[in-house]
Amino acid sequence: MRKAIARRDLLVSALAAGAAGLAAPARAGQTLDDLGRLLGKNLPEPLRRALPQELGEAARIVAELVRLEHDAKQLPPSPLGAGNAPLPKDPDQLYEAAMPRLVALIDRAGAISPGLGDDAGALLSRLHRTQYDAPDAWFTERPVAVPTIETGAGRLHLPELPLRPLRIADPPESDAPLSLPQVSLPQPDLPETSAALGRPSRSLRFDDLAEEYRSWFAAAALRPQHESSASWHLTMFRQSRSRYQSVSRRMGVPWYFIAAIHGLEASFNFRAHLHNGDFPLSRRTRQVPAGRPLTWLPPSEWEDSAADALRLMGFAGQSDWSLPRLLYRLEAYNGFGYRRAGRASPYLWSFSNLYERGKFVADGHFDPQARSQQCGAAVMLKLLEDAGELTA
Numbered sequence: 546m547r548k549a550i551a552r553r554d555l556l557v558s559a560l561a562a563g564a565a566g567l568a569a570p571a572r573a574g575q576t577l578d579d580l581g582r583l584l585g586k587n588l589p590e591p592l593r594r595a596l597p598q599e600l601g602e603a604a605r606i607v608a609e610l611v612r613l614e615h616d617a618k619q620l621p622p623s624p625l626g627a628g629n630a631p632l633p634k635d636p637d638q639l640y641e642a643a644m645p646r647l648v649a650l651i652d653r654a655g656a657i658s659p660g661l662g663d664d665a666g667a668l669l670s671r672l673h674r675t676q677y678d679a680p681d682a683w684f685t686e687r688p689v690a691v692p693t694i695e696t697g698a699g700r701l702h703l704p705e706l707p708l709r710p711l712r713i714a715d716p717p718e719s720d721a722p723l724s725l726p727q728v729s730l731p732q733p734d735l736p737e738t739s740a741a742l743g744r745p746s747r748s749l750r751f752d753d754l755a756e757e758y759r760s761w762f763a764a765a766a767l768r769p770q771h772e773s774s775a776s777w778h779l780t781m782f783r784q785s786r787s788r789y790q791s792v793s794r795r796m797g798v799p800w801y802f803i804a805a806i807h808g809l810e811a812s813f814n815f816r817a818h819l820h821n822g823d824f825p826l827s828r829r830t831r832q833v834p835a836g837r838p839l840t841w842l843p844p845s846e847w848e849d850s851a852a853d854a855l856r857l858m859g860f861a862g863q864s865d866w867s868l869p870r871l872l873y874r875l876e877a878y879n880g881f882g883y884r885r886a887g888r889a890s891p892y893l894w895s896f897s898n899l900y901e902r903g904k905f906v907a908d909g910h911f912d913p914q915a916r917s918q919q920c921g922a923a924v925m926l927k928l929l930e931d932a933g934e935l936t937a
Contacts, residue, residue: 602675603636609668610643616661617653624784625649627777640676640918645777647672648813652784663825666816670824673812676918677822742899744887755869761899762868765927771896771920775928778920781813782929788815792851796861799937801929802871803851805922806878809892812919819851826850868926875922891917896924 614629627645647669654662742764746757767775782789782804789800789807807813811822820837823830826845830837838853855861858878876884876893882905883890894900895917904915929935 602671603639606639606643606668606672606675607632610646613650613661613665613668614646617650617658620653620658620661623649623652625652625777625781627773637916638918640672641771641774643672644669644812645774645781648781651814651816663816666814667824669812669814670817670822673814673817673822676812677810745884745889747885747887749881749884751870751873754873758869758872761894762872762923762927765894765897765899765923767924767928768896768898774920775896775924778808778925779928779932781808782925782934785813785815788848792848792855793937795848795852796855797863798855798860799866799871801926801935802860802866802875803855805875805925806854807851808925809879809919809922815847819847819854820857871926872923886911891919891921893921893923895919895921897921897927 610632625645626649627642629646630642633639633642647665650665651662651669654665742757742761746753748754782801785804786800789803792798792803793800803819807819811817811819814822814824816826817824818826818830818837820830820834821832823832826847827843829835829839829841834857837857838850841850852861860874863874872893876890879890879892883892888903889900891900891904900917900921902916903911903913904917906912906915926935
């Protein structure tokens with residue numbers, strides 16, 4: 546615990562000092578050693594090896610956001626504006642504060658300043674990567690071929706890579722349980738509200754989970770510290786509803802389902818792909834699922850990319866969009882890694898009284914102390930329901 550606290554304190558101090566230095570054009574090439582000197586001493590070698598990416602990226606994001614907002618002074622305001630209060634010095638709060646400001650910058654730029662809008666879109670994509678919860682792989686009972694290459698000397702077996710089969714709208718259901726690897730993660734004390742609900746079921750069958758989704762959704766309540774962010778999310782849904790509805794009409798998928806996925810998979814970036822937040826739209830996706838859309842020519846509109854993502858994942862044309870099925874498909878979109886470990890998924894419940902902390906921060910790496918800075922999909926839908934707007 547002492548090591549974790551020391552690391553956090555270092556990040557907070559370095560972010561504050563590093564952002565101040567990086568904001569000056571003359572110091573744009575700042576290195577981690579420079580950040581150490583700004584703190585009054587060099588960073589220990591073990592920390593230099595462990596922290597450069599997180600430390601440097603957080604400082605650069607803050608500095609670049611400050612510069613973009615300065616360059617946008619003459620642009621008209623946006624209803625998505627989240628104010629210009631000083632950004633938090635704590636990296637654990639940076640995403641929640643910076644994401645709305647970048648979305649507002651993109652909206653302000655519009656067609657007036659496309660270059661600035663692209664710069665803001667690229668920075669938002671980088672910020673998104675600091676929080677993006679990569680989808681859990683689907684595990685299947687069907688055998689998976691080991692990658693091989695035919696050579697003159699015979700068959701060469703390639704190193705095994707992480708399996709990322711195509712995600713689908715509804716996992717395969719059968720009378721026999723799926724053969725899933727057991728996952729053992731540290732189990733925290735349950736928050737008071739979720740203690741009465743118990744831990745999530747480890748079943749993947751919808752019939753076994755429908756009542757759980759209903760009861761958890763009814764019990765979910767926004768944590769007070771996220772009220773400002775929740776208000777912004779509602780404004781974002783309302784402001785962009787027409788764009789989500791245009792895709793909804795094409796694909797037969799509720800607009801608010803698309804909006805929630807857009808927030809979690811792309812940080813509401815209309816200049817990035819809905820599939821995974823890859824920027825820019827003019828290029829196909831590079832991360833899983835890569836190479837999408839398969840046919841992709843200018844004008845490369847967000848709506849067309851979104852339609853491809855929904856079709857690829859199997860959501861297009863589905864008929865049952867009841868609340869339990871909505872939540873089931875949202876969880877399926879991200880994967881069932883948390884459920885298999887008996888933990889509440891932040892993809893659904895972050896910002897609510899049903900989620901405290903614990904997050905996959907990289908493929909196969911779970912940090913019990915990490916806390917999601919993204920608003921969970923179920924919480925977004927609960928906000929809409931409370932506002933009387935969870936309608937077609």
